[in-house]
Amino acid sequence: MTSLLNRANRLLAEVAADEWGSVAVSLYDTARLITQAPWLAGHHARVDYLCDTQGHDGGWGQPDGYRLVPTLAATAALMTHQRTQTTIAPPTRVAAATAAGLDALRRWLHPANHLTVADTIGVEIIVPALTDEINALLADAPDLSPPLPLPDGFDHGILTALRERSRRGTLSQRAWACLEVLHMTPQAPGVQPVGGAVAASAAATAAWVGGPDGDPTAVDFLHRLQARGGGPVPGVTPISYFEPAWILNTFAAAGLQATVPATVLDRLEAGLDPTGAPAAPGLPADADDTAAVLAALLRHGRIHAPDALLRYHTGDHFACFLDERNPSVSTNAHVLETLALYLRERPADGARFAGPATDAADWLIHQQQPDGSWEDKWHASRYYATACTALALALHAAPTTHRALERATAWVLDTQREDGSWGRWTGTVEETAYAVHTLLHARPDGTVQLAVKRACAYLTGAAPGHHPPLWHAKDLYTPVAVVHAAQLAALHIGEHITGA
Known part of the structure; x- marks a missing residue:
């Protein structure tokens, strides 16, 4: 237990010291x-x-x-x-x-x-x-x-x-992330880098800057970014709010009480405005990051009413972006998680938030796959979406959620690999951690305890640092510190479930 807590504290200290975040090569x-x-x-x-x-x-x-x-x-x-x-x-x-x-x-x-x-x-x-x-x-x-x-x-x-909108200078902020294929004139007006980065994308920044004599701050961003990886670069950097919000929520949901530097909470509060919070400065706000930032702050004593989330409420679910093509399961799970946490702290606000929370829960239950899992547009693995949804439904704790959680548990238990791991293509530390997170919400009988014990043996023995990319950007990527946090939290859950 002490070792896990020390590792969690070190991870949070690293997050506090690096606002760009830890992302693997794209x-x-x-x-x-x-x-x-x-x-x-x-x-x-x-x-x-x-x-x-x-x-x-x-x-x-x-x-x-x-x-x-x-x-x-x-x-x-x-x-x-x-x-x-x-x-x-x-x-x-x-x-x-x-x-x-x-x-x-x-x-x-x-x-x-x-x-x-x-x-x-x-x-x-x-x-x-x-x-x-x-x-x-x-x-x-x-x-x-x-x-x-x-x-x-x-x-x-x-x-x-x-490309026509790019020529006219009328691109929406969301489209900036793909400037590298839009033939935009270098340093064309209308695009606003933050800290030198355009849409937290190396490719988009390179397209906008045009060459070594372009905007000095953007050129410096590219030089510093490539130096961090010795040439190769990540696809989503910085992730200034996304990374700490996900880590803090992961630790808190698992009951791992790490020491959170005040600077991390200050950073998250700085990312909030009336439209919500983005993954990083320079990106548009979205419901997913807004919910995660609000939940992380709430769990650490900084309570903000989740009014910004209501702007993403479509009537029966929550959109991640207001103009998205298809909805996200994990976004709705994070919104439901945040609303449930907030209503525990401020039950008097039920008139405003209880109805939307029920909408999100009902929508999530209807999205459950026949095998008991959930899938999502932001991640290649169902174990991620299932873990997010299981947590949210457990917090919501309505009579309609019990059967969905039982089906999710059964799917997780049925899909464990011989070596104790879980994974879409092969067993991975990340997906195994999410499976353990899902089992936290199951009745701790002998079958669950044995599955978690086998999983923790796999997580303990896995080679450090190698995490196949599973998160959706323009290609698959890995937010390394977020995955590491999921692994530490799963090991902590394992101690709780197995009594080890």
């Missing part, structure tokens, strides 16, 4: 910097990173529709790198990686294969934009033709419309 953003910012320090390290991480099938990224976007980006980057080399013959390794990437794309995109593409951020504009980019490069290298087709269901309509 294949997509690293590739886009090769294409758009070859002037930036670390260029050759980024090229080497792509060559080192290419799969045996010639692609990049995770399975099940997640490989197309990073493979398009990586192949376009390596083709551009070859084209701009000053040497007469391109390095053999890069040429081989490029050819393998093109072969993979041609196989996947063949019309007979009906490729399924994961719904990551901006996929509807990134896929046609990068396909066009590769086809333009192929046109200049006839030996590498034919051109690539678009996958089923994709066209240029939205991309064309957004």
Whole structure:
């Protein structure tokens, strides 16, 4: 127990000292910097990173529709790198990686294969934009033709419309995150970097800054960001509010009473305004981060009425963004969690918040899958969405929630792997931690205790630091400190459930 608490305290001290946050490398953003910012320090390290991480099938990224976007980006980057080399013959390794990437794309995109593409951020504009980019490069290298087709269901309509808005300077703030495919004039007015970062995206920042003589603060941001990873870069940085909010809520929900630096709580309060809170400065506010920030503050004695959440209430559920294409299970779970916590502190406010809380709970129950799990648009694994929803429904504690929690528990117990882990593609520390978090809300019988004991043995013995990307951005990414917090909290839950 003392060891876990010490590790949790160290993690929070690290979070307090670094407002950018700890995020693993993104294949997509690293590739886009090769294409758009070859002037930036670390260029050759980024090229080497792509060559080192290419799969045996010639692609990049995770399975099940997640490989197309990073493979398009990586192949376009390596083709551009070859084209701009000053040497007469391109390095053999890069040429081989490029050819393998093109072969993979041609196989996947063949019309007979009906490729399924994961719904990551901006996929509807990134896929046609990068396909066009590769086809333009192929046109200049006839030996590498034919051109690539678009996958089923994709066209240029939205991309064309957004590029026109970009030309007119009328892009919404949410669209800034994809500037790298919108052909925006460098440093065009209307886009406002914060701390040098455009939409917390290395790729979008590089597109906006234009070159080494662009906006000095943005250039400095890119130099510092690539230096943190020795060339390769993360795809979502900074995560100034998202990271501490998720960590504080994870610890508190598990009963792990770590010491929270006041500066972390001050940072979260600074992120709030009447529209809510974003994941980081420079991003638009959303219901997910707003709920998480409010809950984290509330759990630590800083109570703010959740009025900002009501602006996202659609009538039967909560939107993450007001103009989103599809709703989010985890967002509604976090909203319900926050409202339940707030109503425990301020029951007199039930007239305003009890009805919306019931709406969120009923909507979540109707989203439960036949097997008892939930799935979400912000994460590749059902174990995340299921853990979020189980916590929220347990806090809401209405008669309608009991059966849903029982079904979720049964699904978790049924899907544990032989080594004690859980995971979509393979057992992972992150998904195993979420499964344990879900079992916190189950009756602690012998079956649950044995499952948690096996899980904790896996979590204790797992190699430190390696966490496959599961979170949705433009490709999959890992918020490293958030995952580490989930692991520590799960081990603490394990001590509680098993009595170890």
